[in-house]
């Protein structure tokens with residue numbers, strides 16, 4: 522990819538970027554280096570107000586859609602040209618870190634400021650976007666799914682965070698459920714989506730590499746498995762006479778690990794919760810409700826792993842004389858990023874003299890929602906100790922700046938590709 526010299530020379534303003542990052546980190550600060558900004562809570566809305574002020578102060582056009590997604594728009598291309606979206610999210614998990622999401626939104630804003638100040642024309646228009654509820658306080662990937670037109674009614678009926686939290690959040694932000702479904706954009710209006718994010722793992726740090734070129738985003742599938750036995754007196758029921766649901770659930774938790782490690786080395790599985798019923802010292806557990814989640818980078822392993830885990834759950838239930846009830850809770854398919862975007866990110870890193878490596882990610886991101894309607898790409902920067910969703914989250918500032926410059930340069934390359942594609 523060849524980009525003209527003027528564009529090649531553009532860099533983010535590291536000091537301005539840092540001042541913004543520090544100011545934003547104060548909103549919802551928890552005092553231990555972290556932030557608490559659950560989606561559409563007071564602190565999150567305050568962060569969005571702050572962002573709007575920064576957008577206006579930068580002389581950019583401010584936009585908010587009916588899903589609450591906040592944007593800065595820079596009309597640097599022809600009137601009808603598609604938008605190249607750059608962004609991430611300002612919400613956090615409860616008691617989370619400063620970098621997850623916030624870094625990507627501020628880097629996107631900074632990229633628009635730099636292009637605006639340079640006064641250059643591109644073949645696309647630019648938009649820096651802050652998506653609503655990426656983290657799943659309410660639904661998860663809510664704003665991006667709404668924008669992509671893939672939000673499901675069912676996701677709102679039984680949201681992760683519960684109906685009350687969703688209703689209160691929407692009301693607080695002045696949003697409505699009907700409005701969420703009106704935020705869908707015409708795919709023809711979008712050129713691509715690029716996101717800068719912290720890695721949230723330790724591969725970049727361990728390898729001593731500055732930039733991760735994300736190749737795919739893991740598919741996530743979740744099930745509730747109920748191991749069903751028979752509650753009975755814990756003192757008078759002989760060991761051989763028990764139908765103990767705890768044994769099936771516990772042995773499945775160990776078996777799930779074995780299934781993955783033996784047959785699916787690139788996948789992960791998690792038993793995140795077990796609820797015992799009736800749940801008392803002196804009663805043999807009659808039922809255990811188990812939360813199973815597993816992730817894979819490609820559809821083939823995703824499907825094979827699903828079958829292997831469910832088969833194993835049946836075997837473990839049978840082994841202890843138990844019944845098994847299976848409830849599927851939904852999935853996101855594994856999502857490869859666009860090859861053009863991967864090239865743009867790798868070329869941008871190389872042009873900046875930064876070490877880079879291709880890698881998949883196990884975490885969910887808004888980019889997944891958009892993959893069906895436009896090319897997507899992601900840039901990762903190292904997470905010290907791999908810490909994330911924690912106040913311990915930390916990325917060296919020079920890496921943050923490098924990531925922002927890669928985002929900017931990758932966006933300029935993508936803009937050219939899209940323009941070339943449109944012309945040819």
Ligand SMILES: [Zn+2]
Nearest residue numbers: 621622655718
């Ligand atoms: Zn994030």
